[in-house]
Amino acid sequence: MKCYEKPKVITTNNYMFGFAALPRLVEHLNSISRKIDRSLQVMLTMPAAPGSQKNNCRPEDHGRVVVISAVAFSNNHVAGERLHAPLDELFSSMPGIMSVERGVATDFESFYNNSSLMQTCSRWSSDNILTNDIVSVAKVIVENLHLSPSPESQPLIVWQGIRELPDAAYSAVGDYYVSTYAQWDDKESDEVNMNWLYRFYADLQAHASGFYINELDRERRPENIPICYSGDNWKKLMSLKGKYDPEHVFLGFDVK
Template identity: 25%
Template sequence: MHWTKPGDLDYDERRALFNAMVDKRPRLIAACENPGDVAQALERALADHLDVAVRAGGHSVAGMSTNDDGLVVDVRPMRSIEVDPRTRRAHVGAGVTWRELDAATQEHGLATTGGRVSSTGVAGFTLGGGSGWLERSYGLACDNLAGVDMVTADGREVHVDEEHHPELLWAMRGGGGNFGVVTALDLELHRVGPTVQAGLLAWPTTAAPEVARAYRDWAQDAPEELGSWLIMLTAPDEDWVPRELVGESISAVAMVWAGHPDDGADYVAALRALQPPLDLVEPMPYTEFQCILDDPPGNRHYWSADYHDRVTDDMLDVVVASATRTASELTQQILLPWGGQVARVPASRSPLAQRSARWVTHPFAVWEDPADDEANIAWVRRFRQDVAPYTTGGVYLNFIGAEGQDRVRDAFGPENHARLVEVKTAWDPDNVFRGNQNITPLVTA
């Protein structure tokens, strides 16, 4: 195990997170290579009365994978990947990123629902739910979680699956890192790729109302093989962007077809009829598409999200209007469809509530200058106010920052939240693992 503290040469590098708004200074960072190291780090935290955070990919927009003057359990050294193509299972170390796992599984023509940004950590993404391109075909990442190895607050090593602690497995399929430090995950895999029909279509901002309505009609009743987003953003200055679009507001559709590539080409024809000036949809490696939305670390981020049962023309007007008044050229306004396998997972398998929601809005503010913090946060909050009449009250926690306990309860609903509290009380009664979207345990003697 490697210990890092303030003043060490690698301290700033090891404490840095994806979101540059988060600039916390833990007293100790414990880079753990195995479960024994994790137990030792937790023992140190207890002895020194230090708050605990658990860090893998570091993509938590609220910075929940670090703290000030506490101890960070850094699981990034645990990077082993074992793929069994016969059983279609992967045993994945907690420090693995989606880029690494996708590369390993695609060697066998397999994949599971993964992060849309390839540098995202597999562990935190999966435990928090795991919304990805393949979700309508194969469910969220947590729906494909078959088991975990973890270290409890008191240093015990525990294996969790359907036969061993099934109630804890239920809680971990969306309940986040509330119950222990996960050191490895067992994930179910599916036949995907290695070549898929995927890519990006884009139109200028003048077409935004027409494109938004066409996208809604195209995506809401689409076959489950389709994974897609409507993204409104400023076109970057890249070689693949037509010169007339660079620096302009555009409406883009990112899509992947999880079935046969030829079928995907047939389905995208309806959008091609709108004559997008940018058309990058073609057969490509699944691993390439999984990196298509990658953003570099070091920018400032503030995100939120809401669920919707239906998307009306009036609601689309709100979405389009919001996209025209962003405070940063890096910001994205995102609308994505759910349904399919996401909606079919019963409450007995996962604590996530409102699985029947058909749509998710995801205002995604990104900027560089700290002086612009207030304007960008205000943009997200204003959109949530404007779109509130069309929401269900549900939320997917991996898409939001620290928005309070009411939002945590909204993500699970009253019955599932109460059940999660019972699991939390059984496994972490002292709330050692509270650096997360926290499930607060019952007060114990």
């Protein structure tokens, strides 16, 4: 495992648009992706519009917004501003922007715990893809998200960039990671929410370059488990499993 020093300065810029703009936004993001430093984490969430912005949403936004969050990890504020510059130049003056927040100070613990804030309900199901075709994926999201039985369900898009990974078990790659947590509270709503998520990700399958094993719907999509790894690495894992655990004492995947 490679470890890094804790960054001295973490700053976040947020850009908010109407939900229907998602395909246009990721197309522009993709066009400058090679200018983005890996020390900048770029995420897109699609929550319900906050009260102050509800009246600014158009009918095709279905009451949702896109929030582009760029988090810069740097040693000082000047370096952080340089990391933010390509995205800020692109999005801050783009037509349709609802709001901009710049230079929001973010401590490491708050950043680390941010993902827990997305879980707002007691019941949930998740699925994901890795993709190099984010524009097509965004169109599928726009077509499906407004059909969600629960307004608390929302996808997350994370720009990962072109990566060269060492020899490791986690070896599936894609420029973008697209995950969705379907969330609800009533047990009686389990089936309708899980079926919606299954159909949604069935539509996304054609654009997948791989999957992340920890958030894959392994029960209903076991055929995707080998694609969470490169072909050679999956064969190696199965060979090691057969050699050292022939009695299946430890958890494994029964993939036909």
